[in-house]
Amino acid sequence: MTQLIDIENVTADPGRLVEEGRVDKSLYSDPAIFAQELERIFNSTWVWVAHESEVAEAGAYKTAFVGRQPVIVSRDRKKNIHVLLNRCRHRGATVCEGKRGKTRAFTCPYHGWGYSLDGELRAIPKPEEYEGVIDKQELPLERLRHDSYQGMIFATFNEEAEPLEAFLGGAKKWIDLFMKQSGGYPLQVLGDHRFRFPGNWKIQLENTTDAYHFPIVHKSFISSLDDQTSEVFDFLDGEGFVEDLGNGHSVMVMIPELVDLEANLDDPIPERFAELAEALRAEGHDEAEVRRLVRAVGGTGFNLNLFPNVACSMAFFRVLTPISVDETEIHHVAIGGAGAPAPFNQTRMRLHEHFQGPMGFGTPDDAEGWERVQKGSLAGPDGWILVNRGLKRMAPSADGNPAGAVCSETGMRAAYQMWKRLMSDEAGE
Amino acid sequence: MADSMFQQAIDFINREADLLDHKAYADWLGLWERDGTYVVPVDIHATDFANTLNFAYDDHAMREMRVARLKNGESVSSEAQEGTVRSLSRFCLLDEDEASIRLRCAMFLSEVRLAKPLLYPANVEYRLTKTAEGLRLHTKVVRLINAGHHLNTVAFIF
Numbered sequence: 001m002t003q004l005i006d007i008e009n010v011t012a013d014p015g016r017l018v019e020e021g022r023v024d025k026s027l028y029s030d031p032a033i034f035a036q037e038l039e040r041i042f043n044s045t046w047v048w049v050a051h052e053s054e055v056a057e058a059g060a061y062k063t064a065f066v067g068r069q070p071v072i073v074s075r076d077r078k079k080n081i082h083v084l085l086n087r088c089r090h091r092g093a094t095v096c097e098g099k100r101g102k103t104r105a106f107t108c109p110y111h112g113w114g115y116s117l118d119g120e121l122r123a124i125p126k127p128e129e130y131e132g133v134i135d136k137q138e139l140p141l142e143r144l145r146h147d148s149y150q151g152m153i154f155a156t157f158n159e160e161a162e163p164l165e166a167f168l169g170g171a172k173k174w175i176d177l178f179m180k181q182s183g184g185y186p187l188q189v190l191g192d193h194r195f196r197f198p199g200n201w202k203i204q205l206e207n208t209t210d211a212y213h214f215p216i217v218h219k220s221f222i223s224s225l226d227d228q229t230s231e232v233f234d235f236l237d238g239e240g241f242v243e244d245l246g247n248g249h250s251v252m253v254m255i256p257e258l259v260d261l262e263a264n265l266d267d268p269i270p271e272r273f274a275e276l277a278e279a280l281r282a283e284g285h286d287e288a289e290v291r292r293l294v295r296a297v298g299g300t301g302f303n304l305n306l307f308p309n310v311a312c313s314m315a316f317f318r319v320l321t322p323i324s325v326d327e328t329e330i331h332h333v334a335i336g337g338a339g340a341p342a343p344f345n346q347t348r349m350r351l352h353e354h355f356q357g358p359m360g361f362g363t364p365d366d367a368e369g370w371e372r373v374q375k376g377s378l379a380g381p382d383g384w385i386l387v388n389r390g391l392k393r394m395a396p397s398a399d400g401n402p403a404g405a406v407c408s409e410t411g412m413r414a415a416y417q418m419w420k421r422l423m424s425d426e427a428g429e
Numbered sequence: 430m431a432d433s434m435f436q437q438a439i440d441f442i443n444r445e446a447d448l449l450d451h452k453a454y455a456d457w458l459g460l461w462e463r464d465g466t467y468v469v470p471v472d473i474h475a476t477d478f479a480n481t482l483n484f485a486y487d488d489h490a491m492r493e494m495r496v497a498r499l500k501n502g503e504s505v506s507s508e509a510q511e512g513t514v515r516s517l518s519r520f521c522l523l524d525e526d527e528a529s530i531r532l533r534c535a536m537f538l539s540e541v542r543l544a545k546p547l548l549y550p551a552n553v554e555y556r557l558t559k560t561a562e563g564l565r566l567h568t569k570v571v572r573l574i575n576a577g578h579h580l581n582t583v584a585f586i587f
Contacts, residue, residue: 099577191471191482194579198543220504224494329579334482342480349482354491359469359484361498364506364582371543 014423018416021388025377028200028385034325041308041422042067046147046154046167048310048319049073049083053151053188053338054100059117062100065321066155071144072096072106073153076117081148083155084119084141095141106141115141150175151187152310170245170401174304178312180261183296183344184289185337189317190349193332193357197367199374201309201322202415204330207366208303208311208318209242209252209411211235212389217369221361224354228271240301240406242390243397248307248418250411255301265291273297279343293344298351305411307418316352326374332356332363387412438530438557439520441564446515446536449586454496457586462558463489465567469587473552473572484576484583495586506584511541513585517553529558529567536571542581550574551587 017024017033027033049064050073061074063086070086072095086094088108095106095115105122106115114123119141124130146155147164149172154164165172179187197204207213215222215236222230235254242252253259265288269277273294280290299315311318317333334352336345355362377385390408397403404410432440441460448457461467469484478486487495499507515538523531531554538549556568571587573580 193471193482193484195582196579197582217505220498220501220507223501223503224498346479349480350486353483353486357484358580358582361494361504364584365504367582368506368509368584 014420018420020413021391022384022386023416025383025385027202028374028377029325031325034200034322036423037419038067038322041419042322043069043157044422045158045161045308046156046164047308048152048306048317049146049155050153051151051187051189051317051333051335052081052148052153053186055081056188056338057102059102059104060100061096061098061103061106061117063096063098066144066157067322069157070094071155072141073155074106074117074119080118081146081153082118083144083146083153084115085144087141088113089121089139089141119143150179167247168249168306169247170399171247171249171251171304171306173399174245174251174302175312177260177302178300178304181296181299181315182335182337183293183340185340188336188338190334190336190345190352192334193352193360193363194329195358195363195367196323196327196329197370198327199370200326201320201328202419203370203373204320204328205305205308205415206387206412207370208305208313209250210409211240211242211252211254212407212409213366213369214254217365218362220365221355224361226272232270236407238406241397241403242406242408242410243399243401243403244410244414245401246414248415249305250414251302251304252406252411253302254406258298258301261296261300262292265295267295269294270298273347276343276347280341283341283343285341293341297344297347299348305415307415315348316356332360387416434525434530434559435520435522435532438522438532438555438564441557441566442520442532442534442555443517445566446517450513450515452499452512454500454586458492458496460566461489461492462565462567465489465565465569467492467569467586469571469573469576471576473574473576478570484580499584499586504584506582510584513538513540515539523554527559529556530564531556536587538587540585547581549587553587 017027047066050062054062055073055075058075058077058079061072064071064073072084072086074082086096088095090111090113093108093110095108112125116122121136121139144155145159146153149164149168222233232255239256240253242250244250277290277294280293303314304312309320316335319331321329323329334349336348357363387409390404394402394404445460467487468478471482471484475481498504515536517534517536519535521533523533533552533554536551536553539546552572554570557564558567
């Protein structure tokens with residue numbers, strides 16, 4: 001008889017739940033595992049919180065989450081960035097509920113304690129009762145360690161975590177390539193689509209490097225494209241690959257000719273961007289500029305998955321926030337060029353609307369698949385999720401990393417090996 | 430006595446709602462002017478839709494593709510969608526001239542998802558053009574009151 005999993009000991013031995021080519025289905029539905037993930041993954045490693053363009057000016061802020069903990073990303077008057085816990089030091093109320101905006105201070109709505117953009121406690125109404133009781137200097141909003149790479153801001157609760165650049169490691173090269181898609185202008189967040197699905201966060205994490213689902217789940221999207229573009233998206237039998245970049249990160253290259261958007265600028269302009277090229281020419285941009293923007297507008301030919309919560313996915317950032325063991329919030333963050341010609345950013349937003357978000361032609365079908373995984377994973381007392389596709393056909397990449405075919409499950413295996421490492425007792429100690 | 434233009438517009442909008450709830454999408458497409466725009470903004474205060482990210486910003490071609498996706502059996506979420514019921518009320522005349530009439534109303538739309546009814550309240554604005562064949566839909570802007578937060582995925586037309 002199949003051995004039932006011993007729930008009491010599950011969290012003590014994640015090695016039993018994650019093997020090389022399969023993971024136990026309880027990883028999607030066990031609240032004890034979820035609680036441990038919050039502690040050992042989201043509270044212990046680098047988590048993406050913002051792009052610098054979202055807090056571009058002095059006084060700008062954005063609210064975000066590290067795991068389930070609310071934080072504020074702010075830029076102070078000296079233009080320094082801070083990541084602050086969104087919790088008043090008095091009685092614990094959040095001090096900021098806006099999505100993003102500009103402010104001079106964060107004021108708690110409950111008793112009026114006021115904090116500056118760097119988190120310092122500046123104002124306490126009727127302070128005399130605190131004489132000899134508290135010192136304002138000792139009660140700033142708590143600050144998280146943070147660092148940026150290519151404008152992507154990550155934060156961590158873990159003072160011992162390795163430096164951000166070491167954590168990103170092999171992914172840095174791909175982040176550099178991803179940032180070329182703003183067409184020579186500084187990359188700028190243009191807005192986001194937010195939605196939730198009733199399923200575990202790792203189901204979404206897996207999806208970003210899952211080419212295998214694309215022609216099945218996104219058939220209706222492919223049908224809506226012109227012939228030339230649908231050929232570009234027919235990449236399952238192409239020269240693409242998935243590469244394990246270490247630390248749970250992976251890249252899935254679907255369209256190799258769109259890896260470097262600053263190369264091949266003399267290629268013919270694709271049919272679907274002919275109108276954009278004309279609009280740019282009509283605005284007086286020279287042919288070199290037109291070609292650079294047209295080449296960049298559709299995004300890169302790869303999805304880069306950064307463990308645990310963000311992906312640089314073709315033409316947007318895909319951010320996940322775990323809500324509960326069986327609910328996840330996802331933001332599809334649209335990006336463009338700051339100061340780029342309007343037709344360029346407009347085309348990027350229209351492409352984003354076409355596939356992404358709750359009303360896109362792609363996302364609702366993804367979410368339907370993910371919901372089915374969550375529901376189906378409850379069937380039976382025991383069972384495995386297979387992530388072994390391409391396991392025996394791996395070969396080293398050009399950079400010497402383990403790599404498999406574009407429709408292999410290499411990226412999922414990379415993520416689960418990192419999961420196992422962080423969830424093991426050694427990492428938790 | 431003939432109905433007032435305002436009443437004719439209300440009747441038109443109620444008929445449009447009925448078509449959508451009954452998934453009569455081909456007939457719905459037939460209500461539109463070719464240069465019309467269907468918008469579901471992310472920012473409920475947005476007015477410059479071309480330069481803003483929206484949930485949907487459909488010209489004629491996108492509307493046709495959206496309808497094709499809902500009908501052609503290739504989209505698993507569309508196939509799973511069980512239906513919607515929407516109620517329109519609090520009609521308000523915004524302005525009217527010789528060529529068109531603008532209205533706003535409240536919409537409460539419910540769908541069933543995972544066996545639970547979900548509610549999408551919205552303010553909806555319409556611009557209808559007056560033609561020899563009657564009223565035509567030129568602009569429809571659906572301002573969902575929770576657009577600034579997270580939605581569930583949507584496999585229907587608001």
